[in-house]
Amino acid sequence: MIREKYARLAYHRFPRTTAQYLGHRRVDTMPPEEGLPDFHPPPLPQEDPYCLDNAPPNLGYLVRMQGGILFVYDNKKMLERQEPHSLPYPDLETYTVDMSHILALITDGPTKTYCHRRLNFLESKFSLHEMLNEMSEFKELKSNPHRDFYNVRKVDTHIHAAACMNQKHLLRFIKHTYQTEPDRTVAEKRGRKITLRQVFDSLHMDPYDLTVDSLDVHAGRQTFHRFDKFNSKYNPVGASELRDLYLKTENYLGGEYFARMVKEVAREMEESKYQYSEPRLSIYGRSPEEWPNLARWFIQHKVYSPNMRWIIQVPRIYDIFRAKKLLPSFGKMLENIFLPLFEATVNPQDHQELHLFLKYGLPSRTSEAYADGRPGPLGTEVGIAVASTGPGQSLKVTGFDSVDDESKHSDHMFSDKSPNPDIWTSEQNPPYSYYLYYMYANIMVLNNLRRERGLSTFLFRPHCGEAGSITHLVSAFLTADNISHGLLLKKSPVLQYLYYLAQIPIAMSPLSNNSLFLEYSKNPLREFLHKGLHVSLSTDDPMQFHYTKEALMEEYAIAAQVWKLSTCDLCEIARNSVLQSGLSHQEKQKFLGQNYYKEGPEGNDIRKTNVAQIRMAFRYETLCNELSFLSDAMKSEEITALTQ
């Protein structure tokens, strides 16, 4: 019930079945859109996605950061009176009470025993299901025409844009740029222009000799439990110059090289047709200019693909910026991250590019013009983009991520006594839960404001449970729509059971874990899948972890081989990945079936998903069984209470 409240406040998703058992409401009377996030549908063919005439007018609202949260005021007078616009605002006290409630729950002995036993039961029940029904499931799939594992939709639910190409691709691209434009100016240092040739000369390197070994971006045995070493692998040949030049959106070339590589990855995905991905781009919060710059990069280089949706990742590195005196307080960092979004929401007309980036992407690839993606003055480029506009597709930022090494310990314990972000001026980094609360709080307000205006909303999808403290998973249980990794659910039966009951999607990346935190054979993915947790497969960083050209397929193939997953298992994971993703309602209907939002077998269209109805029925009945157990117990307790 606690999670349901937080999900409702932020327009996050909550399973209808679980809601029904909690609230004694009938699922069949719920309108289909209830509980779905607000992702804009693709524009109709006759619509012009760049037509700013339709952009909502300037509301003239004023937005101010107070105590780490952005408040919206209808006008100056209301601001003076400190009467914010009527939106749900988070309450830190309630939050900390809820947090401590769950923290108490997960350490309560009898609850632990109960959850542990139910989870064991779930696993055994699946084994039994498998033994009895494996052949029937496969028979169902065999008689399902035209659909198999290869042509069901799969979404790479967790992938960092800066590592979305594989090591060989990056190597080839670097060589190609050196062959075709060695004399191009690619950087400026103390007023002196530097050509590509000079960059490599200064590194004493001839790109012809470069190999994936000397590039050295691949994780290996040396990165295990060494997130620091892993992070430095982002620097090709160990040189941060090359990272800036090839893997960043802001540099002398306006991030052109990075854009070109991302687009090459996108083209391969479009050709494969059934694969989608949700690359994560960074906003650091050092300056409010990051957002317009990123939007400009996106629009200038036309980094559009119908097979990609975008997520913004915010690294938890306030301490580094603070130490470099780039930021006065944590509050300023939050302001830099969120204020531009509020302003673009209140007044889209004055923040055209950002509004477009949040709302729509570029027209589909019919326009060949973008082969030459050189950056030019902003006005002209946008001019061209608008002029060459065709039928677009829904493409926008669909969520936020919070990233960094979770195994780093923090001395601070988050509570309602913690200094608020405005006065968090020490060089100490706030703890994970602090970051999560303030990101959630601002996303919640932003989503409510956008919803009011009929604009799309965002999901919070943090990295969580990859390492570090178990409390991370408690924070995310309240604040996140879905998470990445979730390995540590292994260690807490109560949380694992709660994640099961609330069917919280978990994007797992066993190959990434294998190089960083957990050996492949010990990865809990198979166990989670068997128990019925809502898991999907994702690559995390193809540049660092994968060998073949098809990173996502490599991920599925290895899981299938090592764990002997059946076709039905694989297709169930693929279906989960589409559900978890930020694809629009319309796309999900197309990829999973008209009624995909319904739970249980009636939400499954085997002709599109290739998941056996036997499997769907098993999952649904099992979940209902667990829920009714709990709800019966609650009722009998109520009766006991009444009769006493």
Place this chain on the structure above:
Amino acid sequence: MIREKYARLAYHRFPRTTAQYLGHRRVDTMPPEEGLPDFHPPPLPQEDPYCLDNAPPNLGYLVRMQGGILFVYDNKKMLERQEPHSLPYPDLETYTVDMSHILALITDGPTKTYCHRRLNFLESKFSLHEMLNEMSEFKELKSNPHRDFYNVRKVDTHIHAAACMNQKHLLRFIKHTYQTEPDRTVAEKRGRKITLRQVFDSLHMDPYDLTVDSLDVHAGRQTFHRFDKFNSKYNPVGASELRDLYLKTENYLGGEYFARMVKEVAREMEESKYQYSEPRLSIYGRSPEEWPNLARWFIQHKVYSPNMRWIIQVPRIYDIFRAKKLLPSFGKMLENIFLPLFEATVNPQDHQELHLFLKYGLPSRTSEAYADGRPGPLGTEVGIAVASTGPGQSLKVTGFDSVDDESKHSDHMFSDKSPNPDIWTSEQNPPYSYYLYYMYANIMVLNNLRRERGLSTFLFRPHCGEAGSITHLVSAFLTADNISHGLLLKKSPVLQYLYYLAQIPIAMSPLSNNSLFLEYSKNPLREFLHKGLHVSLSTDDPMQFHYTKEALMEEYAIAAQVWKLSTCDLCEIARNSVLQSGLSHQEKQKFLGQNYYKEGPEGNDIRKTNVAQIRMAFRYETLCNELSFLSDAMKSEEITALTQ
């Protein structure tokens, strides 16, 4: 010493280092070609590989099968006198003595202890090497210009031609043929011509609806320890009609569909540039016509690729043919397999196609003519092939394989009392060792005859040690140049140590084993590699086992991920695969370095192999150390014997 004798007799390979320690001969005085098999070099650009003027003349020899072995007589008179041509002929009695010698050795207690301890020592020594030198090895690779794991040559040393495409490829090909030529006659049944449409109609199937699930050629949990189920997976949709039509060389279309798919696989390999494979084609021994038919299929459809070499696999299924009364005796089967080869060797002019198939392949792909690969009358097709000829490459059959389910038990115990093949007329199948001896014996005679004529020789490369009795590995220790699988070496320390000392190449396919005989995590590949056994990675059957388009890369990627292999490990395996393969001396020089045939670091050219010299030195010193231990022990025993 026993293995050395058998290797020398059959022109198989034997490591120079081991030979030196055995024979007290100095390696540096051996001519480079010593111990290398006789694979013809690629023809020079100005040479016409189809010019039959250069074909050796008819020697007029007579060839007769006696006791399961083909004897060559210079003329009729010699035949009457039963005085065969002076070639080394195998002696069954010696062979059985040698066999029992090794069988005694592998069960001898002290020998077992010694070998077990040495193997443990080898493994620990490698761990130590890894801990101390891992970073130095990687540093060596990083400073090695322009060569990395992606552009070292890799040979798929064990792959069945009939399963060399992946399941998705086969599916696409079937759909494509149905779309483009549904009304083509593709079969004939009782005089009635059958079109492709009728084939699918009779199976009540529309190829549009076909999926990889309904195709059902992929191995799964159901095939574990069920070789019979695995074998039936070769039938698409469970229909042997489709297997005949799409995966056979002999059918109404003259094997055109199969040829086209193999050529598509070959094109992909050529594009990837660094990958080679050695597909295995079947000769069953039912009739002497199989050879000319196979050669005709190869030449008519121009199944040529510079990236492929061919191996002939002989299934051990005499019992099936005998039961169907297709064969009177096992001797006849052997005669059908080998006599055509002897005849083509004695008189190439009268067996042009077979001679070409054994010697050279087709001209390189400059001729675009073969896009239309329809079969025509033989004469005209060969005429075209000769006319359009360009610079060819060395391409021929380079070896023989013996295949079937090794786990099948045989009641018969092979000895010199066993009935010889001429009188093996029972319906019982001869045991594994019987098959191996007679194949080896005939290959040995054939190789000697061909060597005498300056023609290429063949390697015997049987499946061995995948399952079944440990004695298989004893037979192969004597008779095989190299083997496929070798899993059961796990169970015999003496044999494992002998395979190490003799550096017998082992083509391992852990993904295949994972679906059939041994779970991936229990596969001994990593352990064998660490100890220094000569292992390579191969796919066995991409159609049944793999998911991605790049089956061999998938195999390497999974091994690398699951076992955390280093780049140096991977490149060592790739180098082993080239050494093991039937590529010519000239190609190996190009791919591995001028002196590749030398053992130890001087045989390694890191610029081509990307294997660190530190690793090579470690391997060489370790092997020399083991050998000198043994040779010192032998010497001191001799001295003891002398002084007593």
